[in-house]
Amino acid sequence: MTEIDYEAEYNNRARVPENPVLMAGWAKDAAAYREQHPAHAVVYGPGGRNRIDFFSGGQDGPIVVFIHGGYWQALDGSSFSHCARGLNAHGINVAIPSYDLCPDVTVDTIIQQMRAATRELARFGCPLVISGHSAGGHLAACMLATDWPAVDADLPKDLITAAYAISGLFDLAPLIGTSINKALRLDEAAARAASPLFWPAPRGATLDAVVGERESLEYFRQSQTIVTQWAPAGVAARFDTIANANHFTAIAPLADPNSPTVMRLKKLAGR
Template sequence: MSLDLEQEYNNRARVPESADIIASWARDAAAYRETHPPRVVRYGPGERNTIDVFEAGAGPAVMYIHGGYWQAVDKSFHSHQARGLNALGVSVAVPSYDLCPYVRIGDIIAQIRAATIAVHRETGAPVIVSGHSAGGHLAACMLATEAHVPAAYAISGIFDLAPLVPTSINAKVGLDAVEAQAQSPLFWPAPKGKTLDAVVGAEESSEFLRQSATMVAAWGEAGVAARYEEIAAANHFTVIAPLADPHSAMCERVAELARQNFS
């Protein structure tokens, strides 16, 4: 029996309360910016080519990349994802980027590459890249290609884009089979000697569980220190909530990755 890929990948349809959760992100993010105003860093010429840097002193830096299937939201929905790490003494950079259909996924990868370079230049430190959903895909892309990115913490990432081609998600993204293959980090040379955590909500679809497990298996066999974890009682939208809590195991792990790679 073949999988219903639309059902597997259409997370907003899978989680009826997703609109309310996303609205709560915007409120929580605005509240965090109110009490912790970020420093804005420009990394490119476009209106969206800016990064909010939530500083927590000298030391390691984490860049958090938002999701939205490369076609929705921006950094303003995710400021509070810096709260937990800031409380642990880790600075967090949250970039926006241009969205499909106005750009291609390859263009977004190039923009995030420029953003990591800007964060590295600003902090003088290695950049641990984290991201959710499409942001998890972008985090893996950065780990694969950027020397100043020693570790990535990908949450509910999509590492093989081919299953998206026949779904409604692709209406704006516009992938064909060739582009999907080319922009899938699962098929890129593995960054041997680096670290990848691929975590996913235990209540997510079988395809999202497979995506992370397959990525960890493939890159792990190729010499990456790869780790898979299912976050208990979490769906595609609630899985990132622990980033706002400095006492969460998720925050402690990302902070550990940052400290391990800071010199």
């Protein structure tokens, strides 16, 4: 059996050499959308990055959260404002949180911050659907699998009923021997503890694990594995692909009101 080159499988910037242009496009499109559709800031913690950009859809009702990627060590929510466009066009509210980054904090701290952000959004009293990309896909699955009454006795167990993880990472162990781990500083114990694949499956919830059609085999394996493992445990889990997309273009459909991605999130939000 051939040994897997995890560095090649997970180093998306090396796999997609045009990534600087694509990420510059994110920032440009995000700034343009904020100019057209200003966000309301929601603070969930004491740090400068502990904030949520809330893009109103103009109606009361569900909130779809989008958690950005960057391998827990890069970017913030401001580069992804345009990802609210598709759902906003259907009157659905979108919340885009930022969080502190490794190596200043640990992956576990980021998970705790996203729980704090989710708890803050729960104050709106609306159904929550969690989506995310890459590291954000990991965090979306973590939020879905969180025991919310254990976090806060006033929160319902079904605080989040669905997650839509784009190019998510659910088992972090393969990253330990890669350059990505220089900032993460994961050992085997920390990687397993932060991997939702090994948490109790959120019975009764829905998980969509999707990947870009042109992504690495490891990204396919990550999503297919969590679906295979969670589905028999009572999760409505499904695997899907985003046509012709690489790791960086997989989020583009979020800006298109008529894309299959937006239509699926609209359905998950009950609209």
